[in-house]
Amino acid sequence: MQITEEILKTIGKALDTYAAKLPFDRTVNGIILERTEQGYLAALEGQKLRVDDGGHRDCVKNDSVRITLPQNDISRAFVQGKNHFNKTR
Secondary structure: OHHHHHHHHHHHHHHHHHHHOOOOOEEEEEEEEEEOOOEEEEEEOOEEEEEEOOOOOOOOOOOEEEEEEHHHOHHHOEEEEEOHHHHHO
8 A cells, every 4th residue: 555655646746747847828826016117026936026017007016916927937927917806815
């Protein structure tokens, strides 16, 4: 029984590693830290990142926003819009 559990655990770790690298669009929650010339400085997933405004120029410091990572590429991140649902939870 113990070998089966170890094999399943190893397979699970391999799948998690592989899935993190898949080229699908991903959307995450972020917080606006400040406005920049090209967009915003935002906090997301434990880091600060410059993101394009995605046409949403009305965000201000501390706004909760949704940030899209096209093809899971953090260098192409852009603000999708304010996260209105976060304020009700």
